[in-house]
Amino acid sequence: MSTKTDHRHDDMTLDELVDALRRDGSRVTTARRAVLEEFLHCREQHPSVEELAERIHRRYPDIHLSTVYRNLGRLEEAGVLARVRVGDGPASYHLSTDVHDHAVCERCGVVLHLPPQVMAELAELLDVELGFVLSPSHVTLRGACDSCRRRQPTLKTK
Amino acid sequence: MSTKTDHRHDDMTLDELVDALRRDGSRVTTARRAVLEEFLHCREQHPSVEELAERIHRRYPDIHLSTVYRNLGRLEEAGVLARVRVGDGPASYHLSTDVHDHAVCERCGVVLHLPPQVMAELAELLDVELGFVLSPSHVTLRGACDSCRRRQPTLKTK
DNA sequence: CTTGATGCAAATGGTTTGCATGTTT
DNA sequence: AAACATGCAAACCATTTGCATCAAG
Numbered sequence: 001m002s003t004k005t006d007h008r009h010d011d012m013t014l015d016e017l018v019d020a021l022r023r024d025g026s027r028v029t030t031a032r033r034a035v036l037e038e039f040l041h042c043r044e045q046h047p048s049v050e051e052l053a054e055r056i057h058r059r060y061p062d063i064h065l066s067t068v069y070r071n072l073g074r075l076e077e078a079g080v081l082a083r084v085r086v087g088d089g090p091a092s093y094h095l096s097t098d099v100h101d102h103a104v105c106e107r108c109g110v111v112l113h114l115p116p117q118v119m120a121e122l123a124e125l126l127d128v129e130l131g132f133v134l135s136p137s138h139v140t141l142r143g144a145c146d147s148c149r150r151r152q153p154t155l156k157t158k
Numbered sequence: 159m160s161t162k163t164d165h166r167h168d169d170m171t172l173d174e175l176v177d178a179l180r181r182d183g184s185r186v187t188t189a190r191r192a193v194l195e196e197f198l199h200c201r202e203q204h205p206s207v208e209e210l211a212e213r214i215h216r217r218y219p220d221i222h223l224s225t226v227y228r229n230l231g232r233l234e235e236a237g238v239l240a241r242v243r244v245g246d247g248p249a250s251y252h253l254s255t256d257v258h259d260h261a262v263c264e265r266c267g268v269v270l271h272l273p274p275q276v277m278a279e280l281a282e283l284l285d286v287e288l289g290f291v292l293s294p295s296h297v298t299l300r301g302a303c304d305s306c307r308r309r310q311p312t313l314k315t316k
Numbered sequence: 317c318t319t320g321a322t323g324c325a326a327a328t329g330g331t332t333t334g335c336a337t338g339t340t341t
Numbered sequence: 342a343a344a345c346a347t348g349c350a351a352a353c354c355a356t357t358t359g360c361a362t363c364a365a366g
Contacts, residue, residue, distance in 0.1 A: 027365050029321060049355080064323050069356065071321090088243070090355055103290050118287060122280045129276060131304030132261050138300040141280075146289030185340050185345060207330080222348050227331065229346090248330060 012097055014040060017080055024078035031056075031063045035071050039081070039095050046084060046092035046111070086111055086140050099136050105145035112145065170255055172198060175238055182236035189214075189221045193229050197239070197253050204242060204250035204269070244269055244298055257294050263303035270303065 017036045018028055026032070034056045038047070047055070053068040072093055075081040082096040087104055101119045103112040123134040175194045176186055184190070192214045196205070205213070211226040230251055233239040240254040244262055259277045261270040281292040 027320060029365075031322075062323075066324080066357075067322055073357095074321095085243070085246070103284070103288070105290075106293060112288065112290065115287075118280075118283055121283060122276075125276055125279055126261070126299070126301070129273075130261070130270065131307065132263075132270065132299075132301055133307050134299060134301040135264060138264075139297075141284070141290075141292060142296040143284070143290055143292040149289065149291045187340070187346060189347075220348075224332075224349080225347055231332095232346095 012040065012095060017095075020078055020080045021075070024074075026074055026078060030060065031067050032071050032075070034060050034063060035068060035075065036080070039093075046086065046094050048090045048092045050090060052093070082138075084138070084140065101136075101139040101141070103141040103143065103145070105148055106142050107144055107148040110145050114139075114141070170198065170253060175253075178236055178238045179233070182232075184232055184236060188218065189225050190229050190233070192218050192221060193226060193233065194238070197251075204244065204252050206248045206250045208248060210251070240296075242296070242298065259294075259297040259299070261299040261301065261303075263306055264300050265302055265306040268303050272297075272299070 014033070014036055017040075018033065021028055021032060021036075035052070038052055038055055042055070049065075049069060049072060052072075053063075053065045056063050056068060072081060072083070076083055076093070079096060081093045082099075083091050083093055084102065085091050086102055087109075100116070101114040103114055104110070105112075119134070119136075119139060126132040126134050172191070172194055175198075176191065179186055179190060179194075193210070196210055196213055200213070207223075207227060207230060210230075211221075211223045214221050214226060230239060230241070234241055234251070237254060239251045240257075241249050241251055242260065243249050244260055245267075258274070259272040261272055262268070263270075277292070277294075277297060284290040284292050
């Protein structure tokens with residue numbers, strides 16, 4: 001499960017994230033801090049809720065799964081996190097400062113992070129042709145990654 | 159829940175679809191025919207499994223929901239149907255002859271069908287830059303549709 | 317001290333599965 | 342007849358919710 005092109009958000013600090021929470025009018029609790037810390041520590045990944053809860057549970061054994069769910073929700077509303085649905089499985093989250101789109105290989109399951117200019121071009125096209133304003137970091141493309149397509153060049157139509 | 163730019167597959171007949179099933183080595187049953195008929199009658203839509211099952215149930219009261227699920231699965235494997243996940247809700251299906259991508263408006267929920275050339279351009283870019291071969295009809299974009307963006311031009315970041 | 321956050325258990329919604337029975341080939 | 346498809350009930354998984362208790366403001 002490798003990942004390509006990771007970028008930015010190295011400047012994010014816990015305090016900044018916590019402030020965003022406060023600005024949202026939400027309370028700052030141990031559980032919420034724990035969630036945020038997890039995102040700062042596991043940079044670059046898209047942890048699923050389950051993964052996240054498990055990791056948090058190691059350090060704070062009585063933070064319950066449902067609390068993690070609730071907090072991810074609140075953090076999303078506060079604009080701190082973004083929810084992504086990569087494939088059919090459970091949802092995952094990432095810091096919304098770390099904006100990127102995804103391309104999933106349907107053969108090997110690798111998740112590529114798309115460099116911004118690729119989607120920028122698409123966004124331009126959608127805007128001009130349909131008046132549609134593309135939301136950042138909510139796109140998940142599917143297809144065959146470079147190595148898989150080389151390995152077995154013809155794409156199934158079955 | 160309006161829809162834009164509907165195209166093709168007006169030539170599809172039940173027999174052709176049934177043949178595809180046979181070619182796949184699957185048996186042709188009342189339930190499967192019923193599913194296929196439903197897709198031929200409700201052209202242009204993306205019925206959810208539930209909707210589909212309900213509609214089928216009207217004509218064949220003892221075709222069970224689980225059977226519809228199983229058959230949608232088989233029909234997908236046979237290459238007759240394509241599954242789409244538009245938004246967070248339940249999955250929906252469409253005839254795989256009716257290939258198109260989707261753009262969902264996050265404000266009003268309208269689902270646009272993208273004209274092929276829009277995604278074609280993106281596909282080209284992905285191929286050249288990343289060696290990624292985009293799969294047709296599996297893309298769901300999110301954003302704001304033309305009328306919603308006019309109504310309230312600034313996009314929430316909050 | 318008031319309101320919002322949490323733990324826990326139980327409910328939900330979409331989807332899948334095990335098994336005995338019925339249908340297609 | 343053999344293999345496969347179906348009905349039904351029950352399991353499943355990710356997520357949500359009700360409620361009594363607890364902690365942040």
